[in-house]
Amino acid sequence: MTAPDTSIHLLIFAREPVLGRVKTRLAAGIGAEAALSVYRELLAHTAQAVIEAQLPATVWLAEAPTSLLAPNEALPEWPGLPWQMQPAADLLGARMAHAFAEAFATGATRIAIIGTDCPGLTAAHLTQAFQLLTDHDVVLGPADDGGYYLLGLRQPQPVLFENKTWSTPTVLADTLADAQRLGLRTALLPTLHDVDSAADLARWRAG
Template sequence: MNCNNSSGGVIQVFCKAPVPGKVKTRLIPELGAEGAARLHAHLANSTFTKISERMTGVAELWCAPDTSDPFFQEAGETHDFSLHEQHGKDLGERMAFALCQAVEKYQWAILIGTDCPELHAGIIDEAKRKLEGGEEIVFGPAADGGFYLVGLRRYPQGLFSNMQWGDENVMKEIEARLERSALSCCMLDTLNDLDRPEDLARFPELMQQTGIKNYELD
């Protein structure tokens, strides 16, 4: 699909409502359900701020399970994000739905999550420049084998279908699919997500910022 209706692009942020027991579940043994939810909310708000501080166009917040949570309502009002409900049986379907919606209306779309503390506005600006310069697809690979950003000018059919999400070979599989489709892909810097207990040691300052008391560095 190619856009032909509007100029410029759109940034899409995928986020779950910070409900204890429903987010950052792999961190619950270390942080507890409340602590994991608090960390998730902190990471999300930090991501929202990074986007809004440099936003010169359209930004969309794609919400799960829906847009009704007060957390999303406040984020939309504070940062001038439009709110959208995620649709799909798994992450791949949900991302495909959002990206296909975007490229029908805009020249390019960049989709990010909220799990990467190392993501900064400069990386997003670089992805924009690559797409506006003619790159068809841009990925920000994560050190755990996934990715923290995808940008594209059109959505290749089946790009995210039947994927083992959370597997360390996600990015490798996507690169193989792109190669088979003869589609070029530009890679950004590799960054660290915060998903697993072993990731916590990389970001001790987040524990202080969120006021989480029951986590101690080894």
């Protein structure tokens, strides 16, 4: 059996699927129970893509799990993957920068981060991201709402996580502008669709 490639690592920012604690924007349009069902579907889709890509990965939870897990026990939604808690920082950028720093500290040299909102994400996108990181400093997977569904780095780039208005249509453009100012070689993956609102969900269901 081939040993896992410790030079690469995938970070997954996720939440435990608990009623009232996930997809609040979506819940405002379709109700909390329906939003939880959609989130479970998105989690399963993302987990399948990660499994198929066969990448070393860590799940970073936004909140402590409600279930009583034994030490080192995997989360039910992410079988076989280790998990950690995101730091108690208000800004998403600070939490992402922390996760990258932790992964770089283990010796990884190609690291990417994803969320769990993108039903179009496939194993091929993940594989392509790490391939592009062999000769690019930054890889971004643009979301069509102006954000990104994936960010890949070859070394820490704290500037990319600073001075961003997170969850707004300017995040991708601002990140690309920072990368250009820093002289970083940047590659883009295909643009995909995130599901954050009732309108996003309707668009996804319509195909």
